[in-house]
Amino acid sequence: MNVITNKTIYPTEPLKTWNEAKYLRAKYYEDFLKAPESGGLRVSGSGTMFFSLLGGLGKDVYTLTGEPYAATCAFYQDFSTECMEAVEKAGIARDLCGYLRNYWGGVLLDKYILADGTVVSPWPKPDFFFTSHYCCTHAKWYEWCREQEGNLPLYGIDVPWHPFDHEPTKERVEYIVQQSMEAIEWMEKVSGRKYDDELLVEAINIEARSSYLWGETCVLNQTVPAPLDEKTMFSLYVFNTLCPQLKEVAEFYEHLRDDVADRVARGIAAWPNERFRYITDSQPPWAFLHVFRHLERTYGAVSVGSIYSYALQVNWDFDAQGNFVPAKTPEMLGVKMNTREDAVRAYVDFKMKNGILCRFYDSEVTSDQMKKIVKNWKAQAVLIHLNRGCEGTAIGQMENRLDLMKAGIPVMTFEGNMGDYREFDAQRTMSRIETFFESLGIGRIDS
Amino acid sequence: MDQFANWVDNRHEYAREWKKRTGGKVVGCLCTYVPEEILYAADVLPIRIFGGHEASSLVEPHILGMFCPFCRDTLAQGLEGKYDYLDGIVIAQSCLHMRQTFWSWKKHVPIDFSYYLPMPHCTQAAGQYDYLKGEYVQFKTAVENWVGKKITDEDLDRGIEIMDTSRRLSKEVYEYRKGKKPALTGLEAMDMVLSSQMVDKREHNPVTQAWLAELPSRQLKREVGTRLMIVGSEDDDREFIKMVENDLSFPATFVVEDHCTGARYFWNLTVPQNDRLMAIAVRYMDRPACPSKDWPTRTRFDYIFDMAKDWKVEAAILMQQKFCDPHELDMPTLSKAFKEHDIPTYFLEFDVTVPAGQFKVRVEAFLETLVDFV
Numbered sequence: 001m002n003v004i005t006n007k008t009i010y011p012t013e014p015l016k017t018w019n020e021a022k023y024l025r026a027k028y029y030e031d032f033l034k035a036p037e038s039g040g041l042r043v044s045g046s047g048t049m050f051f052s053l054l055g056g057l058g059k060d061v062y063t064l065t066g067e068p069y070a071a072t073c074a075f076y077q078d079f080s081t082e083c084m085e086a087v088e089k090a091g092i093a094r095d096l097c098g099y100l101r102n103y104w105g106g107v108l109l110d111k112y113i114l115a116d117g118t119v120v121s122p123w124p125k126p127d128f129f130f131t132s133h134y135c136c137t138h139a140k141w142y143e144w145c146r147e148q149e150g151n152l153p154l155y156g157i158d159v160p161w162h163p164f165d166h167e168p169t170k171e172r173v174e175y176i177v178q179q180s181m182e183a184i185e186w187m188e189k190v191s192g193r194k195y196d197d198e199l200l201v202e203a204i205n206i207e208a209r210s211s212y213l214w215g216e217t218c219v220l221n222q223t224v225p226a227p228l229d230e231k232t233m234f235s236l237y238v239f240n241t242l243c244p245q246l247k248e249v250a251e252f253y254e255h256l257r258d259d260v261a262d263r264v265a266r267g268i269a270a271w272p273n274e275r276f277r278y279i280t281d282s283q284p285p286w287a288f289l290h291v292f293r294h295l296e297r298t299y300g301a302v303s304v305g306s307i308y309s310y311a312l313q314v315n316w317d318f319d320a321q322g323n324f325v326p327a328k329t330p331e332m333l334g335v336k337m338n339t340r341e342d343a344v345r346a347y348v349d350f351k352m353k354n355g356i357l358c359r360f361y362d363s364e365v366t367s368d369q370m371k372k373i374v375k376n377w378k379a380q381a382v383l384i385h386l387n388r389g390c391e392g393t394a395i396g397q398m399e400n401r402l403d404l405m406k407a408g409i410p411v412m413t414f415e416g417n418m419g420d421y422r423e424f425d426a427q428r429t430m431s432r433i434e435t436f437f438e439s440l441g442i443g444r445i446d447s
Numbered sequence: 448m449d450q451f452a453n454w455v456d457n458r459h460e461y462a463r464e465w466k467k468r469t470g471g472k473v474v475g476c477l478c479t480y481v482p483e484e485i486l487y488a489a490d491v492l493p494i495r496i497f498g499g500h501e502a503s504s505l506v507e508p509h510i511l512g513m514f515c516p517f518c519r520d521t522l523a524q525g526l527e528g529k530y531d532y533l534d535g536i537v538i539a540q541s542c543l544h545m546r547q548t549f550w551s552w553k554k555h556v557p558i559d560f561s562y563y564l565p566m567p568h569c570t571q572a573a574g575q576y577d578y579l580k581g582e583y584v585q586f587k588t589a590v591e592n593w594v595g596k597k598i599t600d601e602d603l604d605r606g607i608e609i610m611d612t613s614r615r616l617s618k619e620v621y622e623y624r625k626g627k628k629p630a631l632t633g634l635e636a637m638d639m640v641l642s643s644q645m646v647d648k649r650e651h652n653p654v655t656q657a658w659l660a661e662l663p664s665r666q667l668k669r670e671v672g673t674r675l676m677i678v679g680s681e682d683d684d685r686e687f688i689k690m691v692e693n694d695l696s697f698p699a700t701f702v703v704e705d706h707c708t709g710a711r712y713f714w715n716l717t718v719p720q721n722d723r724l725m726a727i728a729v730r731y732m733d734r735p736a737c738p739s740k741d742w743p744t745r746t747r748f749d750y751i752f753d754m755a756k757d758w759k760v761e762a763a764i765l766m767q768q769k770f771c772d773p774h775e776l777d778m779p780t781l782s783k784a785f786k787e788h789d790i791p792t793y794f795l796e797f798d799v800t801v802p803a804g805q806f807k808v809r810v811e812a813f814l815e816t817l818v819d820f821v
Contacts, residue, residue, distance in 0.1 A: 090779060091778075091779050091782065092775075092779050093775040093778070095513065095769075095770050095772075095775070096772060096775050096776065097772070133568050133569060133742070134568065135543065136542050136543050136568075136739050136772050136773050136776075137772060137776065139568075139569065139742040139743060140738070140739075140742055140773070140776040140777075141776075142743075143742045143743055143744075143745065143776075144776065144779070144780065146743070147780060154742075154743040155743065156569065156572075156742060156743055157572075158567050158568045158569040158572045158575075159568075160540060160565045160566065160567045160568050160578075161565040165563075166565055169581060169585070170581070171577060171578050171580070171581025171582070172565075172578065172581065174574060174577065174578070175567075175572075175574045175575075175577070175578035178573045178574035179572055179573050179574060181573075182573040360543070360546075361546075361563075361565070362550065362563075363547070363550045363551075364550070364554070386511050386513075388513045391513070391514065391543050391544070391772055392543060394511055394513065394514075395514075395543045395546065395547060396546075396547060396550060397511060398508060398509050398510055398511055399509060399547075399550060399551060399554065401508075402508060402509075
C-alpha cells in the first residue's frame, strides 16, 4: 500500500502571466468575429491544422479552431444545451464528437459564443475552411459546414502516418508536402490574395517557437512541487491549437516559460499541500473542471498533465534515454528555408513530430508515452477519462489501461464526455475516484 | 444460391480445409481497402474477418463500449479463437474503430504476421496515388519477407486477374437485379459477395460463372414488391435481409446496395499499366469511397443515385452500425439527398444482434407508407 505521508505545505501564488492568457483568449474569439471590419480573413478548421501555411496570406488572417471553440461552448452549459438540442433536432447522431455537436449547433442556431460567455448572432461565417485530417471526424466536420454555410471552400490535409510508428519514407513525406504546396495555391485562389513566402517562413518560425516554449514549460512541471496544475494548464496549452503562428502567442509562451521557471527556482507550488501526483488521459469533461479542484483540496492530489495537455499540437523528440524533450525548431536546427518548398518541407518535418498523433496510429506507442510521462513527471497514478465525446482520444484507451496496469502503475477509468455535460455523472465519478484513492492509501487531508 | 450460403455458414471450416488442402497461409483482412491482389500474388489466401453476431464479454477489457459493434464483434471472434487458423492479419487503415481491433488482435491473439498499412484517409488528396503505391511497395516487401519468396510482375498480374474476374462476374450478376423481376434476391446477392470475401476467389469465380449462366432464364416465384436499396456501413446481417424479403406482410426486394459487403467491394476494375502496384493503387483510390475517406466532396452520392436510378429503386433503408462515426457524418446529408431525389428512406441502427421483432414492425410500417391502397 502506497500510503502518502508527505505533509509539507508549499508556498503558492497566482501565475504572473494569467491575465495575459485571459486577454489573449478573449481577443482570439473577438478577432475572428470582427475580422471583416478591417478586411481580415476568417478561416475555420481543426485545432490540428497546419497553421503556418495561412501565414503567407498576411497578418490579418484569423482562425476559429473547432475543438477549442466547442470546449468553450461545453463550459457554458446553457448555451451547450441549446447547441446540442439544435443538432439532435436536425437528426444528427448524439454519439458523434462532442465538440462537433457544439460547433454545428452554433451554425444551426446562427449563434456564436465569446470566451466570457457572451452569445452573439449571427454565426460568423468563415471565408474558407482549412483543416488537417487524422481523426475520422476532422475534415468531415467541415465538409458538413461548407455545405450548410453555402458551399464554402474547404481544403483538408490528409495525415495518414506518424513517424513514431512509420519510418518517414520519401513517399510519406512527399504526400504531406505535396498537399501543403497545393493548399497554398488553393488558398491564393480562394482568398484572392497574393501569397508571401517570407511571411510563411516567419509564421513557421513563430509556430515552432510556440510549440518549443510550451514543451519547455511542460518539462518544468516535472518539478516537485508542480509549479502548474493541469486545470490551469488547460487554459495555457490552448494557444497552440488556436493560433500558434502569431507573434503574440510565442511571446506569451516565452513569458509563461519564464514565469514557471521562476516558480520552480523559488519553490512555488500550484497547490500548497501537494501530496499525490497523477496524470490524466483525454480531454476532461469541460463542464466539470471543479473535480480537479476538489481532488486538490480534499486529497492534495494534483494532476500534473497528460499526453493531451503536453502534446496537443506540440512537437516532441526523445533524448538518448528515451525521455521527452521538446522538438527543436527548424531555426534551432539551422534548417535553410530559402524557397517556399524548403520552408514547407521544414515545416512538415517539424509538424509530424506532433506528440498527440501517436494516439491515432498505435496504442502501444501511446502506452509507452504514458509510462514515460508517469516516470518523468513523477506521477503515482493515471486517471483515464473514457471520453465518449472524442473517439480520437478514446481510441486504444482500454489497451493503455492494461499496459499501465502491467507496468505496475495504478490506473482508474471513468466515463464521460468532454463536450456533452449530460453524459457525465459527477457524483458517481467522484465516488469512484475517492474509492480508488482510498485503495492507494491516500487519505483526506482533513482526516 | 446454396453454395454461396453454405460458404458463408461454414466459413471457418472452409478456411481450415483450404489450408489443409493447399498447405498455404491465410490472412485475415480488417477492411476492404486491403489490396488482396498482393496477397494472392504471394499465394496467400486473403479472407475478411467478420463478427459472429453474438454478444461477447471478452472484448470489454479491450475496446470501450462506445466503439462500433462491428469492431468489437470481430475482435471478440479473435479472442474466442474462432479464427485460430489465421497466419496473419492486415489492416489498410480504415476508421478509428477498426484500428483498435487490429491493435488488440495483434497483441492478444497468437499470430505470425501482422501489418498496418497506412492507407490515406482521403481518396481525393494531391499525391494520393504515389503515396499509396509507396505503401504497397513496403507491404509487398513485408509479405515477401514473411512468405520467403519474391513477388514478380507475373505474380501480381495473376493476383489482379483473380480479383478482377471476381469483380467482373459480380458486376454481371448485379445486372440481373435491374429487371422488372430481378433474377435474384438481395439475400442471394449478399451471400455471393460475402462468400467472395471468405473463400478462395479461384474457387468462387467458377461458381459465380455457372450461376450467371442460369440467371437469364431464372424466374423467382415471389412477389417483387417495393424495390429497396440499402445504404450504409458494414452489413453482413443476412437475417435482416431475409426477414425483409420473406417475412413481412408487404413484399419487398433489395435490388441494390452501397456498402462494403456489397457493390462497394467489387465495383471498379483495375486499369492495367506497366507499374502493377500503381495500377492496384489507382483501383483502390478510385473505387466507390467509404464515407470516412470521402472528402472534401461527397463523391459517393453521385454513385449512389446513379445506382438508384439504374436499379429503379423505390425506397431506401439507410443503415449503419451503431456508433459508426464515418457513416453518421454522412447520414444527415445523405438522407436529405434522398429526399431531393424523391426516394423515401428509413433509418436503422444495427448492433451485434438485430432486434428482429422491432425491426420487422418498423420496416413493415415503412413499407406500408409506400403502398398505394387506392
